[in-house]
Amino acid sequence: MISQTAEYALRAMVFLAENPEGAHPVSRIAQHTQVPAGYLSKVLQNLVKAKLVVSQRGLKGGFRLGRPAAELSLLDIVNGVSPIERITACPLGLAHHSSRLCALHHRLDEAIGSFEGCFRTTTLADLLEGQGTFTPPA
Amino acid sequence: MISQTAEYALRAMVFLAENPEGAHPVSRIAQHTQVPAGYLSKVLQNLVKAKLVVSQRGLKGGFRLGRPAAELSLLDIVNGVSPIERITACPLGLAHHSSRLCALHHRLDEAIGSFEGCFRTTTLADLLEGQGTFTPPA
DNA sequence: TGGAATTTGGACATCAAGATCTGATTCTCG
């Protein structure tokens, strides 16, 4: 449904939002989010390029959020690493096919839009303040 | 967003719903849906296993819908070839992580559910009767 | 009645892309 890369990016961003003081090296983020460190490093680089996190090298370096958690939607994050693609044009050749396939792709795009909407309307801050609402299974 | 396989399956099913008389060999379906024939053959085999289409070998053989179009939802089709996976349990280890990751996955599953809902509430028949509603771009 | 033509059913082989790990390089703080 959503790429592994996007899942990892979301976990890392939630962790960074949870711990806004100071920078966190990839090893620490990997440990807390249970993401393979080698790969997470690459994912974080993409997030840096997308300006969603900022990085700092050297001793006491690491990663931190590039913007306040309230201004970072889940959609920003997902699109930063593996963008959700809307269906804008009919994937088949144009006019010569029946219009039912167009109807199909119209519905398809509606579904994607609905999915995308959930991501657009939720920020990292929303997740933080919702703490306790969803109790983890024991 | 949705696997290539599922996209192909949907196209083929729409074609079969459009042409309910007689059976259609994979070559004809491939031609009308612009799906690579070799692969489509495999996809159709999966649809047969899922009881969504019935097949017949030999001369004049081919594929046809396994149920009336009004009783085939898009979700049935997608789940027949590459199921949509809901997030039922937290993908991380259990109790020792913060509950914010749980909140994340809760939202994630809501988004998937919303996507899934679009598919569940649309049948092949819905697509057919909607003909003309969405004009293909010229 | 039997064989040729057609078509599905399966088993492999190939190809591309995503996911993962490793090592060398560059930066920065103390």
Added chain:
DNA sequence: CGAGAATCAGATCTTGATGTCCAAATTCCA
């Protein structure tokens, strides 16, 4: 200068997508 960290370039592994071939079933016709 030296240790800790990001950065970057490859190498590897897995999986989904795709193509190819042959066997099994079915129809049709001589």
